[in-house]
Amino acid sequence: MQPPAIRSSAVLKVVAILVTIGFAFPAGYLVWRNFTFHSDPLGVLFSQRTQGPLLRTLRLAVLVSASTAAFGTALAWLTTRCDIPFRRVWQALLPLPLVFPTFIGAAALIRTLNPGGLLSDWLDNLGLVWDVEVRGLFGAWLALTLFTYPYVYLPVAARLRRLPGSAEETARLLGDSPLSIIRRVVLPQTATAISAGTLLVFLYAISDFGAVQLMRYDTLSRAIYTTRLNNQPVSMALSVILLVLAAVVVLVERGATRRYEHAAPVRSRSPVIYRLGRAKPIAVAFLAGSVALALLGPLASLADWSIDGIRLEASGGRDLLVGWDDVWAPTWHTAYGSILAAVVSVAVVLPAAYLVVRHRSRIGTVANAVIVSAFALPGILIGLALLFWTLKTDIGSHLRNTLVLLVFAYIVRFGGQTMRTSQVAVAAVSSRLTDAARTLGASWARRFRSLELPLMAPGLLAGGGLVMLSVMKELPITLLIAPFDFPTLTTKAFNSIEEAFVAEAGIWSGVLVVLSGVLTWFFIVRRADHFD
Amino acid sequence: MALDPPVPLLSVRDVSKSFEGTTVIEDCSLEVGWGEMVSLLGPSGCGKTTLLRIIAGLERADQGTIHIAGTQVAGNGIWDRPEDRNVGMVFQDWALFPHLDVFRNVGYGVPRGKRAAEVAKTLELVNLPGMQDRMPETLSGGQQQRVALARALAPQPTALLLDEPFSNLDSALRREVRTEVRQLLQSTGMTAVFVTHDREEALVLGDRVAVMDAGRIVQIGSPAEIYQQPANPWVASFIGDVSVYPADADGSIAHADFGSIPLLEARHGPVEVAVRPEDMELRSDDSGTATHTVEDFEFQGADSMVTVANPAGTRLLARVSGTQSLSPGDRVCPAYTGSPAAAFPRSDLD
Numbered sequence: 051m052q053p054p055a056i057r058s059s060a061v062l063k064v065v066a067i068l069v070t071i072g073f074a075f076p077a078g079y080l081v082w083r084n085f086t087f088h089s090d091p092l093g094v095l096f097s098q099r100t101q102g103p104l105l106r107t108l109r110l111a112v113l114v115s116a117s118t119a120a121f122g123t124a125l126a127w128l129t130t131r132c133d134i135p136f137r138r139v140w141q142a143l144l145p146l147p148l149v150f151p152t153f154i155g156a157a158a159l160i161r162t163l164n165p166g167g168l169l170s171d172w173l174d175n176l177g178l179v180w181d182v183e184v185r186g187l188f189g190a191w192l193a194l195t196l197f198t199y200p201y202v203y204l205p206v207a208a209r210l211r212r213l214p215g216s217a218e219e220t221a222r223l224l225g226d227s228p229l230s231i232i233r234r235v236v237l238p239q240t241a242t243a244i245s246a247g248t249l250l251v252f253l254y255a256i257s258d259f260g261a262v263q264l265m266r267y268d269t270l271s272r273a274i275y276t277t278r279l280n281n282q283p284v285s286m287a288l289s290v291i292l293l294v295l296a297a298v299v300v301l302v303e304r305g306a307t308r309r310y311e312h313a314a315p316v317r318s319r320s321p322v323i324y325r326l327g328r329a330k331p332i333a334v335a336f337l338a339g340s341v342a343l344a345l346l347g348p349l350a351s352l353a354d355w356s357i358d359g360i361r362l363e364a365s366g367g368r369d370l371l372v373g374w375d376d377v378w379a380p381t382w383h384t385a386y387g388s389i390l391a392a393v394v395s396v397a398v399v400l401p402a403a404y405l406v407v408r409h410r411s412r413i414g415t416v417a418n419a420v421i422v423s424a425f426a427l428p429g430i431l432i433g434l435a436l437l438f439w440t441l442k443t444d445i446g447s448h449l450r451n452t453l454v455l456l457v458f459a460y461i462v463r464f465g466g467q468t469m470r471t472s473q474v475a476v477a478a479v480s481s482r483l484t485d486a487a488r489t490l491g492a493s494w495a496r497r498f499r500s501l502e503l504p505l506m507a508p509g510l511l512a513g514g515g516l517v518m519l520s521v522m523k524e525l526p527i528t529l530l531i532a533p534f535d536f537p538t539l540t541t542k543a544f545n546s547i548e549e550a551f552v553a554e555a556g557i558w559s560g561v562l563v564v565l566s567g568v569l570t571w572f573f574i575v576r577r578a579d580h581f582d
Numbered sequence: 583m584a585l586d587p588p589v590p591l592l593s594v595r596d597v598s599k600s601f602e603g604t605t606v607i608e609d610c611s612l613e614v615g616w617g618e619m620v621s622l623l624g625p626s627g628c629g630k631t632t633l634l635r636i637i638a639g640l641e642r643a644d645q646g647t648i649h650i651a652g653t654q655v656a657g658n659g660i661w662d663r664p665e666d667r668n669v670g671m672v673f674q675d676w677a678l679f680p681h682l683d684v685f686r687n688v689g690y691g692v693p694r695g696k697r698a699a700e701v702a703k704t705l706e707l708v709n710l711p712g713m714q715d716r717m718p719e720t721l722s723g724g725q726q727q728r729v730a731l732a733r734a735l736a737p738q739p740t741a742l743l744l745d746e747p748f749s750n751l752d753s754a755l756r757r758e759v760r761t762e763v764r765q766l767l768q769s770t771g772m773t774a775v776f777v778t779h780d781r782e783e784a785l786v787l788g789d790r791v792a793v794m795d796a797g798r799i800v801q802i803g804s805p806a807e808i809y810q811q812p813a814n815p816w817v818a819s820f821i822g823d824v825s826v827y828p829a830d831a832d833g834s835i836a837h838a839d840f841g842s843i844p845l846l847e848a849r850h851g852p853v854e855v856a857v858r859p860e861d862m863e864l865r866s867d868d869s870g871t872a873t874h875t876v877e878d879f880e881f882q883g884a885d886s887m888v889t890v891a892n893p894a895g896t897r898l899l900a901r902v903s904g905t906q907s908l909s910p911g912d913r914v915c916p917a918y919t920g921s922p923a924a925a926f927p928r929s930d931l932d
Contacts, residue, residue, distance in 0.1 A: 114855030482677040488664040489671040
């Protein structure tokens with residue numbers, strides 16, 4: 051008889067290899083297709099058509115990264131380490147802009163801040179004139195900053211909460227001033243959290259499609275989208291350039307984590323709270339302004355759209371184009387697609403997590419690297435690769451317009467998010483417990499069912515929740531490859547915004563924001579301490 | 583069992599094991615009789631826990647065979663999985679299932695039909711009645727220990743393996759729980775193998791003690807044998823306070839610089855004698871012929887531990903009555919008053 055540990059790890063390895071191939075497939079296909087297409091990426095790279103979008107992508111990503119790093123860190127500092135009134139309320143509100151997909155956020159900003167919007171209406175009443183136009187680089191930058199800063203805020207706040215006060219107290223006893231303590235003691239210890247969050251934002255910014263599309267700022271992802279039908283070679287070449295850009299970011303990130311690996315372990319203790327003194331009203335106004343701009347403003351304009359539309363219909367004006375069924379079906383599709391993607395993601399990533407944590411296998415390390423890196427792959431690339439695959443190959447054509455293909459794309463895009471939580475979950479099941487169960491006569495199946503699964507459940511649920519939240523807000527993949535009879539809240543909302551059916555957009559966006567709000571609350575706000 | 587079966591309950595023969603080229607267990611053999619309790623004693627890292635895990639089937643030996651109740655479970659191409667060996671194990675950290683209550687922890691290894699009755703019976707046995715609905719984290723250390731014991735006993739295993747079962751308890755509780763566990767296992771006639779690095783625990787709990795060092799079993803014997811007739815100076819010093827003192831052997835007597843010491847076995851020439859401190863007396867220097875000087879005096883209540891040294895600086899420990907008071911610098915005449923001691927050829931230490 052063979053011991054089950056060895057037998058099951060052979061099965062695990064096969065599964066992990068298959069999953070890894072799946073995660074690598076869209077990027078691999080894109081590169082391969084590009085060469086067989088004779089699209090000449092190098093030639094296109096140095097052409098005018100490409101340099102513009104590439105430069106714009108870089109310019110936007112750098113600006114957004116810089117502003118979110120500063121903004122997110124400042125918010126985290128104020129709400130964790132200063133004597134701000136209602137600290138818990140701010141801590142609960144500040145991650146919430148994550149509930150907005152960037153295209154909805156961008157649409158709301160346009161509606162709120164542009165001339166003729168809510169703000170100018172309101173200023174009109176006061177007799178003031180507002181003519182700043184939110185669009186282009188400024189608009190895309192503003193939207194991305196306001197709706198992605200939580201990626202910096204969350205890890206930095208978690209880190210600041212956990213930093214032991216002893217180092218700061220020591221610096222103080224040695225005669226350092228508060229400002230210099232922040233610079234010399236706190237910031238160096240927070241640097242890893244800031245840079246990790248900022249890298250995530252950078253990745254988000256280069257892959258974003260929603261905000262740049264609505265703000266009409268021609269970055270790579272938007273150029274790929276607009277050329278995909280009538281100039282496929284260019285679209286493909288642009289995709290490869292975006293792919294290389296994402297890969298560079300991932301490599302830089304790898305290098306950076308390796309360098310920071312030996313950062314001192316941080317233990318949880320009560321942090322030092324700084325007194326703001328006379329600056330307190332300014333700080334409160336800053337927090338209130340941030341929440342108003344990133345959360346309340348967009349919510350108000352969504353409500354404004356829907357209410358306007360409903361009121362108009364009730365008063366005998368234009369009929370709303372949505373009935374109860376038009377809301378219910380996309381809602382169901384959104385929920386169904388995201389739950390399916392979350393469950394399958396957890397299931398397919400778990401074998402690799404086992405290999406990494408339990409068996410320390412090399413296959414596990416490779417699988418881990420591929421799965422986690424796939425998270426850097428912009429959605430538009432995955433959507434485009436799979437779209438072309440279904441159009442150009444026989445095997446692919448069977449999957450054209452299927453839910454299977456869509457869920458597969460979601461998993462490749464977001465499944466990597468479950469890797470870390472899954473590894474933590476696997477590590478949480480001590481091998482002593484399974485040893486104990488074995489000496490009590492429990493088979494492999496019974497051990498998995500009665501011990502490992504229940505003990506891993508919270509971690510797996512957390513990972514699945516993140517995938518659900520991301521899939522729910524996903525736009526470019528859904529836009530490109532969702533089956534025709536499978537409209538989701540994002541595609542419905544996006545199309546109505548593009549076609550200027552504002553009231554309908556408000557209703558669909560509203561439902562989406564409520565759904566993602568519930569998930570954000572459960573999986574992000576309540577677990578805020580885990581983001582360090 | 584009315585009759586002693588002809589085969590030992592557990593038989594480990596020539597077991598070796600290495601991890602990534604490092605030998606952890608080397609040619610270990612051990613037989614445990616029915617109802618016997620054996621302590622595996624050794625310093626940390628000596629391989630005793632690995633040997634226990636090999637017996638349980640949680641590790642595979644590279645060589646050697648294991649028989650349980652006459653049936654071969656490992657070796658020569660045979661390998662029974664731990665879940666098929668019916669051997670109970672109590673882990674160092676108890677490894678209670680944190681998400682299951684006491685009832686479901688204790689009943690985990692019992693078939694469903696018999697579960698309720700067996701769990702109630704076993705909890706009674708370990709003196710934890712009425713605790714069935716409690717979750718592990720709400721129990722004290724001593725209670726968790728008993729739940730772990732009950733969980734291992736409930737499926738009525740052929741033998742029980744205990745890996746440092748008391749090391750997670752504080753020292754006051756440890757002594758009490760230790761006595762309880764010994765009485766319980768004796769009353770149920772359970773065959774048990776304990777792993778421990780605590781010599782007192784090993785001597786109190788084991789009918790026999792197997793002393794391990796660097797992956798080998800260096801001596802097996804009754805606690806008294808191990809203490810009084812250590813196989814080598816290392817065992818002598820590991821099992822209790824001892825002075826390894828130079829002397830010249832002449833048959834069953836060894837002559838040291840302070841006087842003579844009776845020997846267990848006849849030897850000749852230079853030897854080292856394992857001298858237990860309680861076998862020494864320190865007489866006051868009435869005649870002015872004192873050979874030793876007090877270096878250190880530790881009052882420990884009922885008695886005191888005294889370190890004395892000869893002019894060459896060789897040290898000797900003596901345990902004297904708490905009423906005898908000495909100070910560093912006092913001159914004393916040591917005298918050996920104990921039963922015959924173990925001696926080893928001098929080269930043993932070189």
